[in-house]
Amino acid sequence: MTAALRLPEPRPGSRILATGAYRPARVLTNDEVAGPIDSSDEWIRERSGIVERRWAATDETVADMAIAAASKAIASSGIAPEAISMVLVATITDSLQLPSVAALVADRLGAKNAACTDLAAACAGFCYGLGLADSLVRTASAEYVLVIGVEKLSDFVSPTDRGTAFIFGDGAGAVIVGPSDHPGIGPTIWGADGSQHDAIKATRTWIDFRDNPADTAPPTITMQGQAVFRWAIGEMTKVCHQALEAAGITVDDLAAFIPHQANMRITDAMVRALKLPEHVVVARDIEYTGNTSAASVPLAMDAVLASGKVASGGLALLIGFGAGLVYAAQVVELP
Amino acid sequence: MSQTLEGLAAIVNEVAGTPIADITAEKSFVDDLDIDSLSMVEVVMACEDKFGVSIPDGEVKNLRTVGDAVAFIDSAMSA
Numbered sequence: 001m002t003a004a005l006r007l008p009e010p011r012p013g014s015r016i017l018a019t020g021a022y023r024p025a026r027v028l029t030n031d032e033v034a035g036p037i038d039s040s041d042e043w044i045r046e047r048s049g050i051v052e053r054r055w056a057a058t059d060e061t062v063a064d065m066a067i068a069a070a071s072k073a074i075a076s077s078g079i080a081p082e083a084i085s086m087v088l089v090a091t092i093t094d095s096l097q098l099p100s101v102a103a104l105v106a107d108r109l110g111a112k113n114a115a116c117t118d119l120a121a122a123c124a125g126f127c128y129g130l131g132l133a134d135s136l137v138r139t140a141s142a143e144y145v146l147v148i149g150v151e152k153l154s155d156f157v158s159p160t161d162r163g164t165a166f167i168f169g170d171g172a173g174a175v176i177v178g179p180s181d182h183p184g185i186g187p188t189i190w191g192a193d194g195s196q197h198d199a200i201k202a203t204r205t206w207i208d209f210r211d212n213p214a215d216t217a218p219p220t221i222t223m224q225g226q227a228v229f230r231w232a233i234g235e236m237t238k239v240c241h242q243a244l245e246a247a248g249i250t251v252d253d254l255a256a257f258i259p260h261q262a263n264m265r266i267t268d269a270m271v272r273a274l275k276l277p278e279h280v281v282v283a284r285d286i287e288y289t290g291n292t293s294a295a296s297v298p299l300a301m302d303a304v305l306a307s308g309k310v311a312s313g314g315l316a317l318l319i320g321f322g323a324g325l326v327y328a329a330q331v332v333e334l335p
Numbered sequence: 336m337s338q339t340l341e342g343l344a345a346i347v348n349e350v351a352g353t354p355i356a357d358i359t360a361e362k363s364f365v366d367d368l369d370i371d372s373l374s375m376v377e378v379v380m381a382c383e384d385k386f387g388v389s390i391p392d393g394e395v396k397n398l399r400t401v402g403d404a405v406a407f408i409d410s411a412m413s414a
Contacts (some may be wrong), residue, residue, distance in 0.1 A: 047371070227392055229376045265373050 014137035014177050015184020016335045017079070017144075020072030021302035022065050022172040023289065024056040033166045036159040044166045053290025055154040055171030062094040062172075066105045066150040069172035069298075073146070074109065077176040081110040084176075087140035088132060089118045090125025090149045090294040092323070093156055102151070111146065111219075121130020121244035122200070123260045123322025124190070125149055125294030126173065130318070131188030131328055133177040137294020148174040149294035156202070158220040167263070168221070169290025174274025175335075186247030189239055190328035196231065199224045200323035228325075232262060233269040236321050236329075240274055243317060243329035254280045256293075256304050256334065260321055261296040281309045293322065301334070310334060339386070339405045339412075346381040347401075351375050360402035368401075378404075388412055 009222050029052050030041040038213040044050055056065060066089055074081055089102040102116035126149030133145035153168035177185070192320055202219040209216050236259075244250060257280050264286055271282055283300035292299060304310055314332060319329035344358040353368050364370040370378060375398075379390045380403070388411035390398075398404045 047373070205382060226372055226395065229373050230392065233377070236381060263373075269377060283352050 009140060011138050011140055011179050013180040013183035013185070014134045015180035015333055017176045017178045018073050018077035018335050019298060019302045019305060020069045020074070020076060021299050022068035022072070022175045023299070024054045024065065024170050024317040025059060026055045026057060027052050028055050028169075030166065032157070037162045037165045039162070039166065047263075047265070048167060049267075049284070049286055050166060050290050051287050053288075054171055056152050056170040059150075061096075062150050063101050064089055064105045064154070065170065066091075066101055066148045066174070067108050069150065070105060070109055070146055070148055073174040075178050077178070079144055079176060079178070082103035082113055084111040084114045084144045084146050086133070086136055086145045087111060087114045087116045088129040088145060088147050089150055090121060090129045090147070090304050091118060092122050092125070092293065093118050093151045093153055094118070095152075095155055099183065105148065114146070115142075121294070121320070121322075121326050121328070122324060123262065123291075123293045124320035124324070124326045124328045127188070127299045127318055127320035127328035127330065128190060128326075130175070130177065130185065130332070131190060131330060134185040134188065134330070137177055137179055143179065145177045146174060147177060147298075148172060149296070149298045151293040151295050153221070153291075153293060156215075156219065156221050157246050158203075161220065161222065163223050163225050164221055167291045169292045171289060171295045171299050173295050173302055175298055175301075177276045184333040186243065186331035188328055188330040189242045189246060189328075191239075192324050192326040193231075193235075194324065196227065196325045199231070199325055229263070229266060231325060232266045232321060233273060236319060236327060237270055237273040239321075239327055239329050240270065240317060240319055243319070243331055247331040249270075249315065249331060251276050251280065253315055254317055254331075255310045256281040256283065256316040258283040258297055258300050258304060258316050259319045261289065261300055262291055262322070281307075294320075296320075305334060336407065337409075339408050340356045340401065342385050343378075343401060343404055343408070346350065346378055346385065350381065358401060360400065360405060362401050363399055364401070364404075365399075382408060386412055
């Protein structure tokens with residue numbers, strides 16, 4: 001008879017212990033992006049709710065931004081970097097294809113006992129990472145997990161694409177997830193609809209560009225705005241309801257709603273469809289940050305906490321959704 | 336006013352705040368009623384719910400006027 005395998009004792013829950021944010025110094029106004037798309041400040045505000053976005057410096061890397069956000073989260077959590085057992089970096093915009101961002105980040109932060117990996121779930125990346133971190137901590141596969149959402153989308157924006165040129169920004173947000181005596185992160189509702197693979201994608205592969213450098217441009221991000229809008233306000237509202245139901249709460253129990261900062265019009269439509277009560281604080285970080293893909297939810301969470309409008313321990317519904325198409329949502333107790 | 340037009344007018348009013356009286360068959364969604372492409376998606380989704388029809392993404396660009404939309408919905412409902 002084969003010997004039985006032993007597993008560690010599971011834990012009753014996990015929670016977010018601390019957050020950290022990094023917003024690059026350079027502010028890009030609507031007037032600066034409007035020219036090449038023959039648009040205006042007014043049109044961009046009306047279309048997206050965006051007033052300005054932050055772009056990283058040319059020599060500032062995805063890893064630099066990740067390290068900056070993560071150092072703040074670690075300092076605020078009070079744990080030692082050596083206590084981190086896993087670093088998960090959600091990103092789709094590191095221009096260095098290998099090795100992972102996570103391994104470099106862990107080294108620079110002194111997280112020398114951490115396993116490291118990146119994950120590619122686009123705008124849902126942070127919520128995927130949070131769902132994984134919760135599982136790792138509850139199954140005692142990890143004690144403390146550093147989850148980072150970071151993007152340098154400015155490297156992949158075509159300034160003349162009317163559908164995307166004004167939307168994207170750069171930045172990083174990080175959280176430390178650790179053990180809790182009760183569930184501080186509810187069940188993650190996640191999934192994918194690969195039949196809409198083309199809805200948000202890179203314009204071409206690097207190989208195409210390598211083989212036809214005279215006729216093509218390097219890959220940039222392209223999006224079918226109407227299809228994504230329809231999917232987001234229709235299907236994602238259902239996912240929000242599933243996450244609330246799975247956590248055993250209703251919209252009345254929420255203190256905050258922190259959706260992926262895709263477009264203010266999507267947020268507004270979701271708020272209406274969810275019938276959120278007046279007391280629920282809605283994250284609208286997109287106004288001065290733009291859409292930062294995997295970084296948007298942790299940046300928005302950090303901004304909600306910094307505003308002082310939501311008390312520690314309040315419940316927040318998070319949802320990330322984007323290219324894949326993929327999505328993930330969960331209810332969390334705010335640190 | 337046909338029932339379909341009445342229902343559609345109520346939806347446009349809710350999405351864009353356009354006075355119901357201004358929503359007539361010959362009006363263009365984009366040029367006359369201030370419905371941009373994202374608002375049009377909301378109008379289409381609300382129509383699908385209200386009238387129990389399916390309006391695929393590919394069809395939306397053909398619905399230039401209120402009358403176009405009413406005709407499409409009526410024909411889809413009787414199909």
